[in-house]
Amino acid sequence: MGFLDNSGDIILDAVLTDTGRMRLAKGDGSFKVSKFALGDDEIDYGLYDKNNTNGSAYYDLTILQTPVLEAFTNNMSSMKSRLLTVNQNDLLYLPVVKLFTQSGLGSAQNSDGFFIIPVDKSTVETGFGDFLGAGLLNGYRPSDDPARIEVQQGLDTNELPKEDPLNDQLVETQYIVQIDNRLGQIFPSADNAGAVTNTNAASNTQLSPASFAFLDDDGIANYYFVGGNSGRGYVNNLGATEASSILGPRGTKMSFRIGASLELRNSQYLFDQLGTVGSATIANSATSGKALAPATNAYKFIDTNIRVSGVSTGYSIDIPVRFVKLT
Amino acid sequence: MASSFKTIEPKDIVSTRNLLHEAIPITGTIVSGTYADNNIKNYSHGMFQSVYDYPYLSSSANHIVDLTCGYSSVSGLSGAASDQNAKKINIYNEMAQVLAGFDESGNVRRFDEDGDLSGGTKINEAYIINFTRLLSKDEIKKGSFTLELGVAQNYITPFTERIKLTDASGSTGYKVNSPAGEYGILFAADSAGTPMEVDNRPAGLLFYQAGIAVVSSSVFSGQSAGKAHSNGKGIGLLVQSASMNETHENISAVLTGSAISSSCAEFRHRLYNLSFNNTTELNSTIYFCRASHNDFNYSANPTYLSSSKITVKNNATDSPVSFATTVGLYSADNELLAVAKLSEPLKKDPSNEFTLRVRLDY
Numbered sequence: 001m002g003f004l005d006n007s008g009d010i011i012l013d014a015v016l017t018d019t020g021r022m023r024l025a026k027g028d029g030s031f032k033v034s035k036f037a038l039g040d041d042e043i044d045y046g047l048y049d050k051n052n053t054n055g056s057a058y059y060d061l062t063i064l065q066t067p068v069l070e071a072f073t074n075n076m077s078s079m080k081s082r083l084l085t086v087n088q089n090d091l092l093y094l095p096v097v098k099l100f101t102q103s104g105l106g107s108a109q110n111s112d113g114f115f116i117i118p119v120d121k122s123t124v125e126t127g128f129g130d131f132l133g134a135g136l137l138n139g140y141r142p143s144d145d146p147a148r149i150e151v152q153q154g155l156d157t158n159e160l161p162k163e164d165p166l167n168d169q170l171v172e173t174q175y176i177v178q179i180d181n182r183l184g185q186i187f188p189s190a191d192n193a194g195a196v197t198n199t200n201a202a203s204n205t206q207l208s209p210a211s212f213a214f215l216d217d218d219g220i221a222n223y224y225f226v227g228g229n230s231g232r233g234y235v236n237n238l239g240a241t242e243a244s245s246i247l248g249p250r251g252t253k254m255s256f257r258i259g260a261s262l263e264l265r266n267s268q269y270l271f272d273q274l275g276t277v278g279s280a281t282i283a284n285s286a287t288s289g290k291a292l293a294p295a296t297n298a299y300k301f302i303d304t305n306i307r308v309s310g311v312s313t314g315y316s317i318d319i320p321v322r323f324v325k326l327t
Numbered sequence: 328m329a330s331s332f333k334t335i336e337p338k339d340i341v342s343t344r345n346l347l348h349e350a351i352p353i354t355g356t357i358v359s360g361t362y363a364d365n366n367i368k369n370y371s372h373g374m375f376q377s378v379y380d381y382p383y384l385s386s387s388a389n390h391i392v393d394l395t396c397g398y399s400s401v402s403g404l405s406g407a408a409s410d411q412n413a414k415k416i417n418i419y420n421e422m423a424q425v426l427a428g429f430d431e432s433g434n435v436r437r438f439d440e441d442g443d444l445s446g447g448t449k450i451n452e453a454y455i456i457n458f459t460r461l462l463s464k465d466e467i468k469k470g471s472f473t474l475e476l477g478v479a480q481n482y483i484t485p486f487t488e489r490i491k492l493t494d495a496s497g498s499t500g501y502k503v504n505s506p507a508g509e510y511g512i513l514f515a516a517d518s519a520g521t522p523m524e525v526d527n528r529p530a531g532l533l534f535y536q537a538g539i540a541v542v543s544s545s546v547f548s549g550q551s552a553g554k555a556h557s558n559g560k561g562i563g564l565l566v567q568s569a570s571m572n573e574t575h576e577n578i579s580a581v582l583t584g585s586a587i588s589s590s591c592a593e594f595r596h597r598l599y600n601l602s603f604n605n606t607t608e609l610n611s612t613i614y615f616c617r618a619s620h621n622d623f624n625y626s627a628n629p630t631y632l633s634s635s636k637i638t639v640k641n642n643a644t645d646s647p648v649s650f651a652t653t654v655g656l657y658s659a660d661n662e663l664l665a666v667a668k669l670s671e672p673l674k675k676d677p678s679n680e681f682t683l684r685v686r687l688d689y
Contacts, residue, residue: 020664039653314627
């Protein structure tokens with residue numbers, strides 16, 4: 001995309017997104033604009049010179065010269081960060097959404113910085129054995145495995161005590177999770193967690209996946225989770241005494257697991273199309289588990305991101321995951 | 328509760344309609360020689376030929392116009408001995424039934440010289456120029472059409488004498504009795520030299536929405552052309568007939584003795600210039616996105632925070648400030664349907680308000 005001409009008056013370059021065109025083409029009335037948001041993807045607020053000695057007129061001089069890109073038509077590529085309305089002008093802190101990665105609690109990433117998801121029975125059992133350690137999510141039987149992905153929301157600062165309550169306006173109660181529907185589905189993390197000792201035990205209860213709200217034209221599934229969603233505990237309050245990545249006052253947490261899609265479980269097709277042949281051993285921190293070594297178990301993997309966004313606060317993070325399958 | 332969305336009220340949505348015009352100039356040499364006819368595609372069926380703006384085997388080529396010719400079965404040119412006689416009649420009838428329609432008895436109407444279907448002179452022999460939708464878009468702008476033809480008697484130097492066909496009265500004097508929409512009368516006048524017997528004679532029809540020009544073959548005929556022609560006087564519009572090929576045949580001889588493709592090639596040989604304005608009808612929906620003083624003053628941009636502390640503030644009492652570069656239009660379930668980009672960042676703080684007018688064209 002080029003930059004927009006910013007030499008004259010402010011102009012607007014408006015386009016339908018690919019999803020918008022799809023909704024129009026459907027002709028079922030699903031193309032209905034009902035709200036708007038403002039985005040600032042190009043802005044680096046680090047350039048705001050709030051201490052400029054020449055005065056406030058100079059604070060934003062650099063930011064206002066930021067070139068703005070033409071509009072992307074891909075709905076996932078735009079509006080990654082949105083402006084926020086809060087009915088209080090005296091806030092000094094805003095909450096963030098942060099990945100909870102504390103080891104030993106089932107939500108840590110693998111040592112490679114990914115959540116590794118073996119997609120089928122063979123990859124789980126032959127590759128990693130009966131026990132999956134930190135950062136290994138069981139994509140074949142998601143409820144067998146205590147590991148989960150958890151994001152937490154709050155003020156990530158040492159300057160405020162974590163026991164302080166978070167301003168009601170800043171508590172996130174609703175999350176959107178976006179995942180490529182060709183690759184995986186969202187499952188609840190509630191909760192066989194502590195009870196499971198053997199991840200492949202046939203007796204383990206399997207929970208049903210969540211239902212997505214809509215699927216966009218690129219096959220990206222959008223899931224909505226609110227507090228107490230379906231009784232499965234996707235969204236819960238984050239208590240001051242809980243283990244947390246959030247340093248200051250806390251809002252909510254959102255946790256889930258990922259199940260591999262049928263396509264990934266039963267076919268090599270997407271791994272051939274999108275994947276890469278694995279060349280490194282994938283560690284398994286479970287003491288009685290196995291590591292997946294390409295020398296003995298050739299595998300392919302697909303890297304993707306899962307995006308979790310707060311609906312009210314607009315903050316979002318991309319979580320890298322790696323789907324793995326023996327070839 | 329914090330929010331990053333704002334509802335668009337029904338009163339903030341307006342629909343409008345605008346007409347957009349583009350100038351379409353076609354230099355005659357493009358259709359008659361620049362590309363040594365590598366931009367001309369002929370078909371085995373021989374019913375018409377296609378003209379491209381570049382050799383048509385190239386992916387850069389755009390299809391711009393189709394040319395064909397034909398005559399009515401009642402034309403003096405119609406006869407078993409005429410080359411492609413049936414096809415020329417079929418072409419005429421096809422175009423006539425689409426553009427002129429049928430009479431009360433169900434017979435195909437012939438093209439009428441002045442658009443008065445109750446009688447008068449008919450155009451029985453015609454060249455038909457079908458502009459592609461790429462050029463004509465929704466319609467040809469009325470009053471903008473000009474077709475300049477070289478009509479000198481000499482085949483080798485056809486452009487020393489020229490006539491110009493225009494729909495000059497089209498903006499006010501068009502007809503609405505065609506099943507294919509509105510049409511105007513093309514009038515011929517001298518453009519270079521004085522080749523015409525009488526200036527400003529009807530010489531064809533221009534169908535605006537269909538993007539089709541029907542040009543009477545009388546534009547190449549002289550007064551003594553001999554055979555019946557479409558100006559209703561049994562003669563052509565010119566003082567002297569133009570030689571349509573190297574063997575000095577007149578238009579009647581070409582239309583009877585040559586195939587459609589050859590007849591069209593001779594027409595292209597005499598096409599000097601063609602221009603018109605097209606029209607695109609833009610239906611727009613305008614969304615007024617109103618940001619009031621207490622809206623959108625903070626940001627969820629990761630650079631907005633450093634350890635959760637707002638980077639644009641030193642103290643809590645400082646005014647929050649944010650910079651918008653994008654407007655996103657969403658469905659009720661937060662699906663991003665349209666995006667509008669500002670050409671430069673727009674500052675938002677509690678001391679200002681703005682309304683962004685986002686227009687979507689269909």
